[in-house]
Amino acid sequence: MIIDTIDNIQRYAAMHALFPHVFEYIKTTDLLALPNGKHAILNDDIFVLIQRGIGQTKAESKLECHRKYIDIQLVLNGTDEMGWNPLADCQQAIDTFNTANDVHFFEDAPLNWLATPTNKFCIFFPEDAHSGMVSEHHLHKAVFKIAVNPTNQP
Template identity: 25%
Template sequence: MIYSSIKCNTELPNYPTPIAKAISYLKETDFMALETGIYEIEGKTIYAQLFDKETLPLDEALAESHKKFLDVQFLVKGREKIGVTNFNKNYQVQEYIEERDLIFYKAVENETFIEMNEGDFCIFFPDDIHRPAVVNGEKMIIRKVVVKIDIDTLK
């Protein structure tokens, strides 16, 4: 997992090329001017999902992971917490939605919570179980972008 902000003066060449493309896209795009939806960055291997979502209490937000894609989760507007923990083969899967590359877990342990502010992003690899859109202070509608990067592009 990587946590940073588009406001940092991070040198993008330090990231693998697909991740650098995603971060550049986040820095260069005015997401408040766009409609929610899916935007291709590099075909089906790198694309962005733009959506509005209400934050949820911890006990209602689901922990998730992915097999084929990594997530670059970017907070455009609002505040949220994201729980994160390492993959444990003993965690029970609540639901696996193969066509969306989405695994939900019944329960996880040893979560650390990241407080996300506007402009922050987290990069979650397949072994990073994460619980996005958790209330940070009070419930609110957040605007968020999740850039999906096919893990095979990093090889």
């Protein structure tokens, strides 16, 4: 798990073959103008989910993990209280892993809550259980999904 400011995002370009493509998209796209929903960037290897709305409470929030995708969650407006726990420490699965949606939910409480304000981001890898959209106020964020094992190379 990584938390940082958008000004430092290029520092992470070497971590994954597709990260530079995501970072270029962030630099050249008016993310604030994108409507809610899924937007393809590179087939199924990279896409972004734009989310706007009133956040949920910490009590309502559930930790989740993914196997197929890495998340880069960029807050565009507001402050998202993102929860984090090492996946290896999660013991209270709500259900079985949903392969179609690449998600597994847990009842475990986050080890840490990360106050992530506007222009800050978190990167969550498959070994990170995380939760988001936690706020008493309106949030606007972009969740980039990057394939762990891409089928295409830019």
